[in-house]
Amino acid sequence: MADSTVILNGPSIQRALTRIAHEIAERNEEKGDVVLVGIHSGGVPLARRLCALLSGIWGQPVPFGQLDVGMHRDDLANRAAPAMEPTVIPFDVSGKTVVLVDDVLFSGRTIRAAMDALNDFGRPHRIQLAVLTDRGHRELPIKADFVGKNVPTALTERVLLRLTEMGDSVDEVVLEKP
Amino acid sequence: MTWNRKHLLDIESLSPDEINTVLDTARAFKAVGARAIKKVPALRGKTVVNLFVEPSTRTRISFELSEQRLSADVINFSADASSLKKGETLKDTARNLEALNADFIVMRHSASGAPHFLARVTNASVINAGDGAHEHPTQALLDMFTIRERKGRVEGLNVTILGDILYSRVARSDIWALKKLGANVTLCGPSTLVPRAFEQMGVRVTHNVEDAIRDADIINLLRIQHERQRKTMFPSINEYITLFGLNRARLTKTKPDALIMHPGPINRGVEIDSEIADCGRSVILEQVTNGLAVRMAVLFLVNGGKGPQEIVGDQPAPEKPKVKA
Numbered sequence: 001m002a003d004s005t006v007i008l009n010g011p012s013i014q015r016a017l018t019r020i021a022h023e024i025a026e027r028n029e030e031k032g033d034v035v036l037v038g039i040h041s042g043g044v045p046l047a048r049r050l051c052a053l054l055s056g057i058w059g060q061p062v063p064f065g066q067l068d069v070g071m072h073r074d075d076l077a078n079r080a081a082p083a084m085e086p087t088v089i090p091f092d093v094s095g096k097t098v099v100l101v102d103d104v105l106f107s108g109r110t111i112r113a114a115m116d117a118l119n120d121f122g123r124p125h126r127i128q129l130a131v132l133t134d135r136g137h138r139e140l141p142i143k144a145d146f147v148g149k150n151v152p153t154a155l156t157e158r159v160l161l162r163l164t165e166m167g168d169s170v171d172e173v174v175l176e177k178p
Numbered sequence: 179m180t181w182n183r184k185h186l187l188d189i190e191s192l193s194p195d196e197i198n199t200v201l202d203t204a205r206a207f208k209a210v211g212a213r214a215i216k217k218v219p220a221l222r223g224k225t226v227v228n229l230f231v232e233p234s235t236r237t238r239i240s241f242e243l244s245e246q247r248l249s250a251d252v253i254n255f256s257a258d259a260s261s262l263k264k265g266e267t268l269k270d271t272a273r274n275l276e277a278l279n280a281d282f283i284v285m286r287h288s289a290s291g292a293p294h295f296l297a298r299v300t301n302a303s304v305i306n307a308g309d310g311a312h313e314h315p316t317q318a319l320l321d322m323f324t325i326r327e328r329k330g331r332v333e334g335l336n337v338t339i340l341g342d343i344l345y346s347r348v349a350r351s352d353i354w355a356l357k358k359l360g361a362n363v364t365l366c367g368p369s370t371l372v373p374r375a376f377e378q379m380g381v382r383v384t385h386n387v388e389d390a391i392r393d394a395d396i397i398n399l400l401r402i403q404h405e406r407q408r409k410t411m412f413p414s415i416n417e418y419i420t421l422f423g424l425n426r427a428r429l430t431k432t433k434p435d436a437l438i439m440h441p442g443p444i445n446r447g448v449e450i451d452s453e454i455a456d457c458g459r460s461v462i463l464e465q466v467t468n469g470l471a472v473r474m475a476v477l478f479l480v481n482g483g484k485g486p487q488e489i490v491g492d493q494p495a496p497e498k499p500k501v502k503a
Contacts, residue, residue: 071210071218072220081481081482083203084206120215120217121215
């Protein structure tokens with residue numbers, strides 16, 4: 001078994017999400033125009049939690065969508081076809097501020113694919129990015145607007161999110177060394 | 179999630195896991211069909227040849243639209259216009275298509291096994307769109323998708339296939355898929371079209387329609403394929419309608435939530451009464467819609483290269499492992 005360290009436990013994940021929710025509220029004064037879109041798979045339950053927190057701060061429901069970038073990946077020819085979930089964005093994103101939510105920001109390729117996929121649902125006024133962890137090693141000029149925790153990593157390490165919503169027994173983010 | 183195949187030639191060689199992988203992937207593609215812009219870039223720059231050596235309208239149109247929605251370039255090659263009429267062998271046709279850099283060949287052929295042969299002589303991915311009376315794998319997959327979507331599962335359901343089984347590639351593919359996913363399959367029709375030999379596939383064979391549909395959760399009707407029958411297999415169409423046609427009287431003796439399926443084209447008034455074809459229990463048009471999603475899923479899956487399937491977080495492209503010292 002690989003050597004692994006817990007870098008965020010349950011309470012610290014929830015504290016990070018609460019802070020991100022307040023930062024989103026601070027950055028976006030026009031609260032009716034903000035929508036959250038979680039990226040499969042880890043980003044979806046995180047976006048749901050952020051949605052609940054933001055709805056509490058603003059006192060009104062925040063629209064929620066989920067997006068799978070599988071069909072928009074730039075490496076489809078080099079890998080086996082990825083498992084995919086349906087993309088469900090039940091509202092028009094045109095003119096909205098879309099906050100993309102993901103668990104781990106790494107190469108940035110998933111975010112590029114997500115922005116590409118989002119195009120087919122309208123023309124957002126702006127897109128912002130919220131991630132629970134940023135582990136560095138970007139391969140594209142992409143930067144997160146809201147970060148739960150910056151985690152310096154080696155390329156060979158893996159950052160894994162576990163959440164009870166995904167069938168895990170605890171909430172935690174783990175750094176696995178090979 | 180399991181898929182490492184370059185071709186889709188039949189259902190017989192697929193594992194239950196592989197069938198479920200297609201169905202799961204198709205769920206994502208069905209959502210694409212429901213939005214304003216129904217196109218994704220997954221096969222951008224790839225070339226698909228639809229090689230329909232046997233005439234087909236609906237399957238070809240379904241494949242063509244699926245390919246276009248995946249952003250592939252599409253060439254249609256039909257029996258009438260092609261050089262096959264001029265004496266070219268299938269192997270030479272395939273070689274010529276390969277010289278055009280075709281990445282996929284979707285083939286319908288009147289000879290059983292033709293796609294398997296094609297897969298051996300070409301580098302392109304081959305998808306069987308129906309070969310003789312052998313198999314029609316994408317039809318079976320879309321049937322499984324439709325059943326799973328409506329009933330939540332396939333396992334344990336009673337599925338009756340009613341009609342011309344002997345000449346039906348749809349029936350063979352459906353039987354394989356249903357058995358692999360754990361359904362109880364009953365075949366019914368005139369004894370000349372539903373021989374007992376099918377019992378070797380692990381299904382029940384009956385020639386009594388009331389007995390066949392009484393406990394069915396799904397009634398899958400098949401058209402009488404006059405074009406494939408070399409001799410008269412039953413005395414008259416009228417007799418077939420009387421003995422096997424699905425009508426309102428027969429439908430009242432089935433489970434109230436039994437669904438009616440048909441791969442099309444339907445012959446109204448023969449295997450199915452016209453009013454039944456349009457009733458709320460008929461999912462015939464849903465099958466057509468689901469066919470697009472399933473065919474997109476199949477093209478997407480066979481396009482996959484050899485590599486890891488699992489994606490954890492936002493991983494970089496796996497082909498360049500540059501490790502820092």
